[in-house]
Amino acid sequence: MRLATLPDGPDGRLVVVEDGSARAIACRTMLAWLDGGDAALGPEEDWQPEQAMACLPRAWQFLDGSAYVNHVALVRQARGAEMPERFWHDPLMYQGLNLFTGPRDPIPSAPDWGTDLEAEVAVLTGPVPRGATPDEAARAIRAICLLNDISLRGLIPDELGKGFGFVHSKPASALSPLAVTPDALPYDGRLHATVHVEVNGTKLGETRAGEDMTFDFPTLVAHAAKTRDLPAGTVIGSGTVSNRDPDGGPGRPVDAGGRGYSCLAEQRMVETILDGQARSPWLRPGDRVRIWAEADGHDLFGVIEQEVIEWHKLD
Amino acid sequence: MRLATLPDGPDGRLVVVEDGSARAIACRTMLAWLDGGDAALGPEEDWQPEQAMACLPRAWQFLDGSAYVNHVALVRQARGAEMPERFWHDPLMYQGLNLFTGPRDPIPSAPDWGTDLEAEVAVLTGPVPRGATPDEAARAIRAICLLNDISLRGLIPDELGKGFGFVHSKPASALSPLAVTPDALPYDGRLHATVHVEVNGTKLGETRAGEDMTFDFPTLVAHAAKTRDLPAGTVIGSGTVSNRDPDGGPGRPVDAGGRGYSCLAEQRMVETILDGQARSPWLRPGDRVRIWAEADGHDLFGVIEQEVIEWHKLD
Numbered sequence: 017m018r019l020a021t022l023p024d025g026p027d028g029r030l031v032v033v034e035d036g037s038a039r040a041i042a043c044r045t046m047l048a049w050l051d052g053g054d055a056a057l058g059p060e061e062d063w064q065p066e067q068a069m070a071c072l073p074r075a076w077q078f079l080d081g082s083a084y085v086n087h088v089a090l091v092r093q094a095r096g097a098e099m100p101e102r103f104w105h106d107p108l109m110y111q112g113l114n115l116f117t118g119p120r121d122p123i124p125s126a127p128d129w130g131t132d133l134e135a136e137v138a139v140l141t142g143p144v145p146r147g148a149t150p151d152e153a154a155r156a157i158r159a160i161c162l163l164n165d166i167s168l169r170g171l172i173p174d175e176l177g178k179g180f181g182f183v184h185s186k187p188a189s190a191l192s193p194l195a196v197t198p199d200a201l202p203y204d205g206r207l208h209a210t211v212h213v214e215v216n217g218t219k220l221g222e223t224r225a226g227e228d229m230t231f232d233f234p235t236l237v238a239h240a241a242k243t244r245d246l247p248a249g250t251v252i253g254s255g256t257v258s259n260r261d262p263d264g265g266p267g268r269p270v271d272a273g274g275r276g277y278s279c280l281a282e283q284r285m286v287e288t289i290l291d292g293q294a295r296s297p298w299l300r301p302g303d304r305v306r307i308w309a310e311a312d313g314h315d316l317f318g319v320i321e322q323e324v325i326e327w328h329k330l331d
Numbered sequence: 332m333r334l335a336t337l338p339d340g341p342d343g344r345l346v347v348v349e350d351g352s353a354r355a356i357a358c359r360t361m362l363a364w365l366d367g368g369d370a371a372l373g374p375e376e377d378w379q380p381e382q383a384m385a386c387l388p389r390a391w392q393f394l395d396g397s398a399y400v401n402h403v404a405l406v407r408q409a410r411g412a413e414m415p416e417r418f419w420h421d422p423l424m425y426q427g428l429n430l431f432t433g434p435r436d437p438i439p440s441a442p443d444w445g446t447d448l449e450a451e452v453a454v455l456t457g458p459v460p461r462g463a464t465p466d467e468a469a470r471a472i473r474a475i476c477l478l479n480d481i482s483l484r485g486l487i488p489d490e491l492g493k494g495f496g497f498v499h500s501k502p503a504s505a506l507s508p509l510a511v512t513p514d515a516l517p518y519d520g521r522l523h524a525t526v527h528v529e530v531n532g533t534k535l536g537e538t539r540a541g542e543d544m545t546f547d548f549p550t551l552v553a554h555a556a557k558t559r560d561l562p563a564g565t566v567i568g569s570g571t572v573s574n575r576d577p578d579g580g581p582g583r584p585v586d587a588g589g590r591g592y593s594c595l596a597e598q599r600m601v602e603t604i605l606d607g608q609a610r611s612p613w614l615r616p617g618d619r620v621r622i623w624a625e626a627d628g629h630d631l632f633g634v635i636e637q638e639v640i641e642w643h644k645l646d
Contacts, residue, residue: 074391076389076429076430077428077429077430079498082495100493103493106493108493108494108495109495109498110426110495110496110498111425111426111427111428111496111497111498111501112426113392113426113559114391114392114429115391115392115562124461124558129558146439146502146642147642147643168558171558176494176495178415178418178421178423179423179491179494179496180397180423180424180425180491180496180497181425181426181494181495181496181497182426182495182496183394183424183425183426183555184557184558185558186426187461187558187559188559188560240498242499243439243444243483243486243499243500243502243642244428244502244503245503247430327461327462327558328462
């Protein structure tokens with residue numbers, strides 16, 4: 017089942033999308049559906065993908081993992097820091113902002129923010145009790161989508177230096193138009209799909225989400241639930257999708273035959289490791305980002321397509 | 332105006348409390364009232380304080396500051412670390428869990444969690460646009476309450492060592508029964524009230540929330556809004572209320588004539604600084620915590636009164 021949220025108040029109106037048409041769901045919102053609400057379908061109506069809001073505009077919680085440990089290792093390598101060995105068996109996760117922009121909403125930016133994208137896969141859950149096992153967590157994963165975790169790299173070092181995680185440096189992320197139930201996807205705890213990223217029409221990445229994901233989604237959800245109940249309407253992110261090069265080194269750019277990157281930071285890290293300095297700039301006003309995922313040539317979640325805008329011109 | 336939320340679904344039912352009776356509000360929930368909903372009052376009904384849920388059971392966002400920099404300095408001093416000078420002019424803040432337990436709900440615990448309370452003051456806001464000034468932020472502060480920021484000290488060093496802030500170590504906090512509009516409080520950006528904390532009937536703290544608060548609430552709210560819009564239904568916490576001793580040193584215990592502490596960690600830090608080791612244990616199953624605030628001998632927000640329970644006995 018492919019689900020989208022159409023504009024209708026802050027939580028929108030949930031529809032099931034099939035072959036160019038849509039049908040409303042009795043329980044009305046994605047939040048209610050995730051909580052086991054009535055999924056009876058209404059009559060067919062038009063489906064205009066470009067009207068979609070985030071598939072879940074307001075979640076009750078967003079916890080973002082770093083399941084592609086290769087990405088974390090590259091970040092550390094580029095700044096000359098060691099990565100703790102425990103990161104290979106103890107997931108890194110932060111509490112993020114649980115309010116999401118639409119897939120076509122602008123990305124606010126300012127000159128010193130160092131604005132970056134991060135293409136991620138995310139799962140939307142029903143209720144998960146505290147202390148759930150990965151098996152229990154797996155059964156609570158009700159839908160999967162794409163997420164663009166906007167990251168303000170210019171603000172991150174200063175903020176992480178304070179030791180309490182991200183606030184300024186992680187404003188609202190965007191979610192894809194569609195969230196899809198696991199049974200309708202090549203999914204076995206990992207999503208076996210290619211995540212495509214373009215910046216200004218040039219391919220930045222075509223990474224495989226099912227490879228190099230050290231922790232699968234049930235493990236991430238169970239990690240999130242260690243000391244708290246997760247309510248229906250929780251979003252758990254995978255962290256930036258990242259693949260190693262087949263030779264074990266950092267991945268090569270797409271135009272050099274590699275799979276490229278799901279964020280500019282990783283591209284810049286690889287430039288730093290290979291050439292001693294980063295050449296690629298952060299996102300600037302007017303830049304356009306496109307993120308989508310494919311399996312067997314089929315688009316899975318619709319397209320996240322955002323333009324970067326100087327933030328005080330937004331209003 | 333004094334507002335409370337009575338049980339009625341996950342967001343409850345908002346009432347105005349006056350002299351032993353209550354009156355329902357047309358817009359029904361605290362979330363809707365914070366968003367400028369219809370505040371027309373219904374007929375008088377009974378008011379049973381012990382029935383109250385958290386004054387805002389589900390917020391859209393919780394950002395917790397550390398405005399009492401004295402507390403932060405003590406934490407660092409106890410572990411032999413320097414506190415960066417910038418903490419005196421750049422607020423420390425983390426993204427916390429925005430779902431709150433009721434004032435009488437149990438505190439889940441496990442033997443290795445090192446469970447602690449933290450008595451804080453918090454403000455509930457209407458919408459705050461990105462980039463708001465402190466003056467603009469001040470006008471968006473619609474109500475004030477108490478918050479018990481449950482902190483699992485046994486899990487904090489390991490989690491902060493990973494560099495991405497708190498997840499496991501900060502489960503759901505509790506909010507007081509009442510939230511009160513600023514005009515009905517001794518409030519000028521800081522709350523001029525005494526915060527009382529008892530553990531098992533023994534006074535732990537009677538700190539003054541209006542003193543030693545380096546950053547006032549409008550400054551904290553503006554800090555939170557630097558790169559994001561804050562929706563109506565945002566909670567901004569003060570961090571643990573903490574006073575210095577008049578001689579400039581760490582505060583003395585209540586039974587030694589001081590104002591004591593708003594968390595066990597601070598008591599243990601002072602023990603460590605004075606005696607070389609902490610004597611006071613963390614909270615254990617069966618322990619009872621009471622937190623309330625007074626000004627001019629009047630109770631302001633009702634009582635947070637929680638019992639610690641071994642977590643897997645909760646269900």
